Amino acid sequence: MTKLIDYTGMVKKIFWKEVDANGAQAKKDFLKLWDEMDERIPTQEEAVKGLNDLFLYSHLRIKEYSSVLADNYPTKQYTRNRLAKQEDLWWTDHYTAGISCWSTLNWFSAKKDYFRGSKTLRFSGASTHFVVGYHSEPFYIVPLMHGSWHEPRRNKDSFSVEMVNAGGLHRNENNKWCYWAKQLPLDLVRELPPVLLDTAYRGVQVMQPFTREQIVNNIKLKRLVIAAINDPADDNDKHLDACRMSQHSDWRRGKTDMGPIWPYEECNGAAFAPEPILELDFIQEYDKFLDEKGAIWDEDTHTWEDDNEAKNPEYGNDTPTHDDDTNDDDDIVLSTGEVQELLVKKGYTVKIDGKPGPETRNAIKLFQAEWNKKQTPKLKVDGIAGPQTCECLKK
Numbered sequence: 001m002t003k004l005i006d007y008t009g010m011v012k013k014i015f016w017k018e019v020d021a022n023g024a025q026a027k028k029d030f031l032k033l034w035d036e037m038d039e040r041i042p043t044q045e046e047a048v049k050g051l052n053d054l055f056l057y058s059h060l061r062i063k064e065y066s067s068v069l070a071d072n073y074p075t076k077q078y079t080r081n082r083l084a085k086q087e088d089l090w091w092t093d094h095y096t097a098g099i100s101c102w103s104t105l106n107w108f109s110a111k112k113d114y115f116r117g118s119k120t121l122r123f124s125g126a127s128t129h130f131v132v133g134y135h136s137e138p139f140y141i142v143p144l145m146h147g148s149w150h151e152p153r154r155n156k157d158s159f160s161v162e163m164v165n166a167g168g169l170h171r172n173e174n175n176k177w178c179y180w181a182k183q184l185p186l187d188l189v190r191e192l193p194p195v196l197l198d199t200a201y202r203g204v205q206v207m208q209p210f211t212r213e214q215i216v217n218n219i220k221l222k223r224l225v226i227a228a229i230n231d232p233a234d235d236n237d238k239h240l241d242a243c244r245m246s247q248h249s250d251w252r253r254g255k256t257d258m259g260p261i262w263p264y265e266e267c268n269g270a271a272f273a274p275e276p277i278l279e280l281d282f283i284q285e286y287d288k289f290l291d292e293k294g295a296i297w298d299e300d301t302h303t304w305e306d307d308n309e310a311k312n313p314e315y316g317n318d319t320p321t322h323d324d325d326t327n328d329d330d331d332i333v334l335s336t337g338e339v340q341e342l343l344v345k346k347g348y349t350v351k352i353d354g355k356p357g358p359e360t361r362n363a364i365k366l367f368q369a370e371w372n373k374k375q376t377p378k379l380k381v382d383g384i385a386g387p388q389t390c391e392c393l394k395k
Contacts, residue, residue, distance in 0.1 A: 003048045004228065006143045007055055008074045015074060016063070023060035026053035034137060037220045039276045047227035051140065054224075058139040065102060072109035075141055077127035082147030082156060088355055089229070089240045090158035091222065092151060093247040093264070094128070095165035095257040097180060099188060101133040104162060108141060125149060130161040130221060134192075134211045138221050144229065153251045153333045159225060159240070163214055168204035168256060169194045179208070193290070195261055202249070202256050209261050212286050216278070222271035242272050243361040243383065250386040253331060331387035332394070336360065339385045342393045343367060364389065 007015055030053035033046060042050060063070040083089060096104045108127045127148045131139040138161075142148040150160035166179035166188075177184045177194055194206045201207070222245075231237035245268040248257045258264060266282040277283060334342070337354035340363075344350060348363040361383035368379040371392055379389055 005052045019056055019059050023056045026056035029053045030057050038278055041223050042227050044227055044232055047224050051228055054140040072111050076110040077123045078142045079147035081145055084145040086157045090244040092154050092158045092160050093258050094162045095167055096162045097167040099166050104131050128160040128162045132217050133164045135213050151251050166208040169206045201260050204256050207259050207261055219267050219270045219277055243358045246384055250384045253387050332390050334390045
């Protein structure tokens with residue numbers, strides 16, 4: 001990670017001069033690599049350069065979109081060098097519970113003032129390493145050596161991505177589809193018809209699907225980071241391993257991101273596989289899935305005016321991915337060492353070393369499967385010691 005450039009360490013004026021001078025070339029170089037990644041995994045050198053280019057390209061887009069927004073970038077909402085000190089790193093997928101890259105980026109910027117009631121705070125209290133829109137290349141806004149503020153239980157050791165997606169949906173009094181903030185734009189409902197879940201997920205019955213392009217970009221982004229930080233010559237030097245890929249709902253029972261529509265296992269498996277992305281079966285089948293599961297709305301009764309991203313509400317406290325949300329902070333997530341100790345007490349073979357490796361994840365899966373045979377609540381057999389699994393381990 002030492003080769004990755006920390007652009008946030010630059011004086012602000014110097015940084016923006018760097019963007020002005022080299023942003024266009026960075027864009028060209030990044031997009032060339034990004035296109036090639038449909039077919040191949042980059043080398044470590046290519047991946048490190050690609051991330052550095054993506055940081056400049058991301059801020060070039062921010063400046064082109066709004067000089068006012070650019071005034072609050074590069075963001076300062078991070079914990080300096082927190083991840084540079086970690087040997088075992090996690091990945092956490094989130095969705096934004098919003099429908100705009102720009103409102104999300106606005107919230108994750110380093111605003112000078114943020115008001116909450118009568119208090120004035122320095123920052124909004126939330127950030128992420130990456131933001132991925134419905135159709136755009138990723139935005140890279142917190143350098144990987146720093147910790148972003150996305151989930152208190154994983155801020156200390158996890159990379160974070162926010163996928164733009166409205167999340168849970170409901171009909172309003174006029175029978176029109178809405179997310180938590182407002183009514184969905186007509187064009188967005190047409191493009192991504194709401195999906196009725198076979199079984200309600202944590203109280204949510206209808207969700208917005210992701211675009212096929214988001215799934216592809218999520219895999220490519222993970223491949224880029226994995227190639228940049230893992231040692232290609234040493235199988236034992238894997239800072240980010242397949243056993244440490246997670247999503248927000250793994251760490252909080254009150255969260256629904258990424259939800260059952262997201263192909264969680266398939267995306268994470270593909271991130272570590274060498275196959276061309278567009279040849280993966282689940283990618284090719286995703287459009288068929290949307291055709292079969294979506295379209296639960298009536299064109300005749302949904303004739304509202306189109307909206308645009310500039311009018312969308314800002315990402316804020318009411319969204320379910322917010323870092324300072326405290327709706328279930330009483331939930332217990334144990335350290336890896338504590339989980340290993342409890343597993344050993346229950347008869348599972350695992351080394352107590354505080355490292356969340358494949359052996360520990362397999363033991364957790366065995367525990368979860370055994371628990372589900374006799375006990376409730378039923379646990380997701382994923383090898384992740386989230387709040388519910390930790391609570392059951394302590395019983």
